Amino acid sequence: METYRFSTALLSEIKNIKQGEPIRFPSPAKLNLFLYINNKRDDGYHELQTLFQFLDFGDWLTINSTINREIHLVSPITNLNSQDNLIYKAAKNLQEYTNCKLGASIHLDKILPIGGGVGGGSSNAATTLIALNYLWNTQLSLKDLCHIGLKLGADVPIFLHGKSAFAEGVGEKITYCEPPEKWFVVLKPNVSISTASIFNDPHLPRNSPKLSLSELLNKKYENDCEKIVLNHYSEVEETYNWLLQYAPARLTGTGACVFAEFNDKKSAQSAFLAKPDKIFGFIAKGSNISPLHKLMGYLLK
Ligand SMILES: C[C@](O)(CO)[C@H](O)COP(=O)(O)OP(=O)(O)OC[C@H]1O[C@@H](n2ccc(N)nc2=O)[C@H](O)[C@@H]1O
Numbered sequence: 413m414e415t416y417r418f419s420t421a422l423l424s425e426i427k428n429i430k431q432g433e434p435i436r437f438p439s440p441a442k443l444n445l446f447l448y449i450n451n452k453r454d455d456g457y458h459e460l461q462t463l464f465q466f467l468d469f470g471d472w473l474t475i476n477s478t479i480n481r482e483i484h485l486v487s488p489i490t491n492l493n494s495q496d497n498l499i500y501k502a503a504k505n506l507q508e509y510t511n512c513k514l515g516a517s518i519h520l521d522k523i524l525p526i527g528g529g530v531g532g533g534s535s536n537a538a539t540t541l542i543a544l545n546y547l548w549n550t551q552l553s554l555k556d557l558c559h560i561g562l563k564l565g566a567d568v569p570i571f572l573h574g575k576s577a578f579a580e581g582v583g584e585k586i587t588y589c590e591p592p593e594k595w596f597v598v599l600k601p602n603v604s605i606s607t608a609s610i611f612n613d614p615h616l617p618r619n620s621p622k623l624s625l626s627e628l629l630n631k632k633y634e635n636d637c638e639k640i641v642l643n644h645y646s647e648v649e650e651t652y653n654w655l656l657q658y659a660p661a662r663l664t665g666t667g668a669c670v671f672a673e674f675n676d677k678k679s680a681q682s683a684f685l686a687k688p689d690k691i692f693g694f695i696a697k698g699s700n701i702s703p704l705h706k707l708m709g710y711l712l713k
């Protein structure tokens with residue numbers, strides 16, 4: 413799993429790419445370091461206060477611009493039609509919004525667990541928008557990309573901004589933030605959890621008081637979805653309890669992944685090496701600048 417970390421060396425390989433060759437773009441995971449639910453709005457959406465941090469670990473999208481308007485996607489997610497994939501939708505939406513006459517050939521190297529709360533689908537959509545805006549030279553602003561992205565998922569704008577951030581409202585009010593870049597062990601119990609099912613649960617607490625960012629940063633980090641997810645999914649509870657032996661554990665998003673933070677790589681590795689084989693997981697480091705945006709920095713130099 414170590415090989416999938418987006419090291420600086422991997423990102424700077426871009427300098428050797430020749431014109432017209434496909435480019436490998438990172439599509440990082442995120443963690444919700446804390447997540448509080450303040451309210452349910454009349455339209456059914458929930459007002460949240462959450463702290464996002466990117467990880468130096470995730471999927472890769474290899475993308476080539478093509479001269480016809482076709483979007484050709486090769487994806488290993490077998491139970492999802494290409495046209496339902498957020499990558500395809502992001503590409504099509506950008507193409508239509510800009511009336512672009514070009515197409516793309518996209519290969520998804522899926523590493524992140526699906527329905528894990530690490531934002532894989534949203535991240536893939538954001539990487540597609542940023543990569544094609546570059547390859548097609550459509551020159552949309554971040555604001556316009558966020559306008560397209562928000563329709564694809566609540567977390568897409570955060571991935572487009574590319575900086576760790578505190579998000580409020582339904583996720584649209586963003587304040588950049590730089591939490592310490594710790595090491596994490598992230599484990600995925602063998603269940604996939606639908607975000608909507610957790611938000612629809614009548615027992616979900618929805619009344620955390622709205623606090624200021626500094627108040628939230630200075631109190632213990634928690635996730636309001638954690639209790640019901642642990643109650644409903646014994647696999648998540650078992651994994652959470654296992655991780656607690658090493659460090660305080662937390663749920664990310666609406667699950668199913670749980671994570672624990674460590675001050676150094678060595679302590680993260682020793683916990684990770686002890687994990688039961690049947691549980692998928694990875695080690696990653698927090699990255700306050702998204703690895704995708706680090707790569708774009710090399711490309712746009
Ligand atoms: C909770 C988070 O995981 C925090 O990172 C995300 O905001 C969820 O983002 P996501 O998986 O992209 O979710 P979306 O596809 O936008 O929404 C899925 C469903 O979750 C519920 N939902 C989502 C976000 C939100 N602020 N309130 C909600 O009630 C809605 O029922 C929605 O239909």
Ligand SMILES: Nc1ncnc2c1ncn2[C@@H]1O[C@H](COP(=O)(O)OP(=O)(O)OP(=O)(O)O)[C@@H](O)[C@H]1O
Nearest residue numbers: 497498526527528529530531532533534536607665
């Ligand atoms: N490229 C994609 N990668 C992953 N899931 C996708 C993709 N395109 C569409 N989906 C669909 O999106 C749903 C959510 O998947 P995802 O892996 O993003 O969940 P998640 O990590 O829980 O997200 P979040 O943390 O934003 O709630 C899945 O049901 C999947 O079928």
